[in-house]
Amino acid sequence: MYITIRDRPAGKQAGPKARVATTVVLLGVVSLLTDISSEMVTAVLPLYMTAELGLSLLAYGVVDGLYQGVSALVRIFGGYLNDRTSRPKWVAVFGYGISALSRVALIPAHSFAAITGVITADRLGKGFRTAPRDALIADASEPSMLGRAFGVHRTLDTIGAALGPLVAFGLLLLVPGGYSSVFVASFAFGLLGVTVLVLFVPDLRTSGGGLAAKRLVKELASPRLRKPLVAAGLLGLFTVSDGFLYLSLQHSGDFAARWFPLMYVGTNLVYLTLAIPLGRLSDRVGRAKVFLGGHAALLVTYLVAGGSSGGLIATLVALGLLGAYYAATDGVLPALISKRVPAAARGSGIAAAQTVVVLARFAVSLAFAGLWETMGPQHALYLAAGFLVAGIGVSGWLLKGIDK
Numbered sequence: 526m527y528i529t530i531r532d533r534p535a536g537k538q539a540g541p542k543a544r545v546a547t548t549v550v551l552l553g554v555v556s557l558l559t560d561i562s563s564e565m566v567t568a569v570l571p572l573y574m575t576a577e578l579g580l581s582l583l584a585y586g587v588v589d590g591l592y593q594g595v596s597a598l599v600r601i602f603g604g605y606l607n608d609r610t611s612r613p614k615w616v617a618v619f620g621y622g623i624s625a626l627s628r629v630a631l632i633p634a635h636s637f638a639a640i641t642g643v644i645t646a647d648r649l650g651k652g653f654r655t656a657p658r659d660a661l662i663a664d665a666s667e668p669s670m671l672g673r674a675f676g677v678h679r680t681l682d683t684i685g686a687a688l689g690p691l692v693a694f695g696l697l698l699l700v701p702g703g704y705s706s707v708f709v710a711s712f713a714f715g716l717l718g719v720t721v722l723v724l725f726v727p728d729l730r731t732s733g734g735g736l737a738a739k740r741l742v743k744e745l746a747s748p749r750l751r752k753p754l755v756a757a758g759l760l761g762l763f764t765v766s767d768g769f770l771y772l773s774l775q776h777s778g779d780f781a782a783r784w785f786p787l788m789y790v791g792t793n794l795v796y797l798t799l800a801i802p803l804g805r806l807s808d809r810v811g812r813a814k815v816f817l818g819g820h821a822a823l824l825v826t827y828l829v830a831g832g833s834s835g836g837l838i839a840t841l842v843a844l845g846l847l848g849a850y851y852a853a854t855d856g857v858l859p860a861l862i863s864k865r866v867p868a869a870a871r872g873s874g875i876a877a878a879q880t881v882v883v884l885a886r887f888a889v890s891l892a893f894a895g896l897w898e899t900m901g902p903q904h905a906l907y908l909a910a911g912f913l914v915a916g917i918g919v920s921g922w923l924l925k926g927i928d929k
Contacts, residue, residue: 558721563689603656673808686796795852796849819850824914
């Protein structure tokens with residue numbers, strides 16, 4: 526991985542060994558610390574709610590849907606603030622700060638309503654920070670290096686995502702049932718991430734200066750953006766959340782509760798390994814192709830998880846395929862979208878894509894929880910796989926030729 530001492534001037538062509546901008550790396554460090562914080566909570570939340578608090582699987586489905594979808598309420602607003610003020614750092618600081626505070630608020634939250642409120646606050650924070658951060662990454666990077674830049678950022682992000690469950694696992698191993706310890710440590714990492722953002726990330730202005738609301742709506746509804754937004758939303762409708770996949774694997778394999786967080790580690794390690802290579806591949810062969818290929822990996826994940834009898838090999842294959850899915854989609858989608866909108870609407874365009882995806886995932890979390898209760902995890906996953914096949918086909922048609 527190459528790192529610059531300063532950001533490359535806009536418009537300069539990148540060579541074969543062009544370096545990723547310092548701003549991208551610093552934002553990656555912030556995301557690393559924040560993801561240690563967030564993934565500590567994510568890794569224990571399914572078991573904390575269903576085993577520790579005794580809430581139903583449907584209740585977890587509602588909270589998971591909120592976790593996936595609430596940020597959609599403010600993502601567009603966060604992107605719009607970025608575009609209008611051209612000060613993404615401070616919009617992001619606000620979002621990261623809300624999320625950090627929500628970690629410690631989980632300690633006294635023992636009811637469904639209280640947990641719902643805390644998760645809602647956390648996701649609102651994510652909604653504010655994501656689009657400004659991604660817009661800053663895109664603005665600091667050469668157009669020909671967008672896939673690589675997002676890949677580097679997502680790699681650092683994923684190091685944190687891999688470490689978070691390990692920290693949670695270690696704490697629960699030392700203090701069985703010590704979920705409060707997990708939440709306190711999560712808050713400390715989140716606060717450290719905010720500190721790095723405030724003190725070390727440059728207060729750079731993104732290009733453009735923003736568009737008037739009427740012009741912005743016109744840009745977001747333009748034909749060049751409409752097809753990728755529809756494709757991303759359609760695929761999001763058939764994306765079952767990680768928590769349900771892990772619960773399905775645990776259900777078939779009878780894993781001890783204390784090992785549950787390590788499933789997240791396996792996925793994140795694969796993501797960490799593949800994020801930069803797949804980002805570079807998307808720059809060469811086309812971001813739409815890699816994006817669709819990631820969903821093909823997700824399809825196989827459903828089939829493996831649905832047919833798993835709890836064996837170690839099947840579990841590792843499922844976790845690996847899920848990591849490959851994230852590496853091929855998480856950074857590739859904003860890289861794809863950022864080329865379809867002018868610089869003055871870049872934050873809003875990225876936010877629009879992320880909004881459709883998280884709204885779709887909110888819907889599928891609720892639907893999948895109902896399917897699980899009705900027909901069991903295996904048949905629910907097979908049904909989701911069937912829908913995903915259709916979704917990949919339609920999305921492939923929508924994205925045909927979009928990389929040219």
